Amino acid sequence: MKSITLRRPDDWHLHLRDGAMLEGVIGDTSRHFGRAIIMPNLVPPVVTTADAIAYRERIVKAIPPGDRFEPLMTLYLTEHTSPDDVEEGKNSGLIHAVKLYPAGATTNSHGGVRDMDKAMPVLERMAKIGLPLCVHGEVTTPEVDIFDREAVFIETVLEPLRKRLPELKITMEHVTTQDGVDYIKASKANLAGSITTHHLIINRNAILVGGIKPHYYCLPVAKREEHRLALRAAATSGDKRFFLGTDSAPHVDPLKECACGCAGVYTSVNTMSCLAHVFEQDNALDRLEAFTSLNGPAWYGLAPNEETITLVKRDEPVSFPAKIETGDGTVTVFDPMFPLHWDVA
Numbered sequence: 001m002k003s004i005t006l007r008r009p010d011d012w013h014l015h016l017r018d019g020a021m022l023e024g025v026i027g028d029t030s031r032h033f034g035r036a037i038i039m040p041n042l043v044p045p046v047v048t049t050a051d052a053i054a055y056r057e058r059i060v061k062a063i064p065p066g067d068r069f070e071p072l073m074t075l076y077l078t079e080h081t082s083p084d085d086v087e088e089g090k091n092s093g094l095i096h097a098v099k100l101y102p103a104g105a106t107t108n109s110h111g112g113v114r115d116m117d118k119a120m121p122v123l124e125r126m127a128k129i130g131l132p133l134c135v136h137g138e139v140t141t142p143e144v145d146i147f148d149r150e151a152v153f154i155e156t157v158l159e160p161l162r163k164r165l166p167e168l169k170i171t172m173e174h175v176t177t178q179d180g181v182d183y184i185k186a187s188k189a190n191l192a193g194s195i196t197t198h199h200l201i202i203n204r205n206a207i208l209v210g211g212i213k214p215h216y217y218c219l220p221v222a223k224r225e226e227h228r229l230a231l232r233a234a235a236t237s238g239d240k241r242f243f244l245g246t247d248s249a250p251h252v253d254p255l256k257e258c259a260c261g262c263a264g265v266y267t268s269v270n271t272m273s274c275l276a277h278v279f280e281q282d283n284a285l286d287r288l289e290a291f292t293s294l295n296g297p298a299w300y301g302l303a304p305n306e307e308t309i310t311l312v313k314r315d316e317p318v319s320f321p322a323k324i325e326t327g328d329g330t331v332t333v334f335d336p337m338f339p340l341h342w343d344v345a
């Protein structure tokens with residue numbers, strides 16, 4: 001039997017939601033992961049340090065007894081975010097990043113930033129105090145094709161911002177294109193990227209071939225095969241600038257399976273099994289730990305987790321639930337469309 005032991009992984013991009021959904025999903029992350037960067041796009045969003053303190057308390061209360069899990073809080077950047085509040089949040093050890101959503105880019109992002117000039121005072125303060133900016137790297141202008149949003153964001157938002165404020169540390173979250181990978185690799189400093197589990201496994205055919213498959217729809221949307229291969233090469237390379245951010249994003253089935261379905265793929269349940277499969281396929285199992293457990297903490301200025309987890313490869317496929325039940329309703333679990341043999345022991 002094959003097995004591999006890793007430092008306990010962290011998830012550098014996670015949606016836990018709130019209320020009954022939070023209670024229904026958090027155990028799927030805290031079972032395997034030590035920490036996670038928690039996305040602030042609630043309704044209403046987490047915009048101040050006080051909001052983040054209150055949200056953190058609700059998360060901690062929902063952690064299943066016995067699990068040791070630390071939520072790393074973020075703030076939702078608005079045109080009115082106070083630089084002093086952000087600095088106090090960082091100094092208190094609570095706030096680990098601020099998140100930029102271009103207005104309208106994804107679920108609950110209508111409050112995002114329209115005019116970057118208005119966000120400059122807070123971004124300048126973040127550069128000064130060394131607090132990373134997490135970006136959802138897509139433009140939302142209607143004339144840009146949805147498959148080109150990331151490349152256009154790099155050219156029209158990210159590159160100008162990095163020129164204007166080179167000291168600002170930026171995490172390009174859920175990179176989905178060769179363009180994004182190349183841009184990160186070409187950077188000299190202060191830029192890194194997270195990659196999701198599902199973008200390593202699916203391309204856009206998963207959503208569109210043989211009928212529309214809403215459970216593979218997420219934002220940024222999966223792209224062509226060549227982009228998926230570029231993401232795999234980056235993730236499995238060991239390059240310190242790439243790390244796991246699952247973007248696991250639960251929605252109840254009725255909100256996915258309808259005429260205007262929500263974006264989001266729920267991967268918390270089987271992420272480690274999927275990743276072990278991907279890394280083994282690419283002869284890179286020895287670099288899985290860097291991607292899931294080492295590169296992320298180094299980027300965010302934290303030590304790797306002390307604890308370890310062991311993955312074992314079973315002869316028979318491991319069975320995962322197709323759906324989970326939450327107090328809000330049923331959530332469909334990501335189906336990688338191949339049998340999974342790796343299991344967290």
Ligand SMILES: [Zn+2]
Nearest residue numbers: 015039247249
């Ligand atoms: Zn997300």
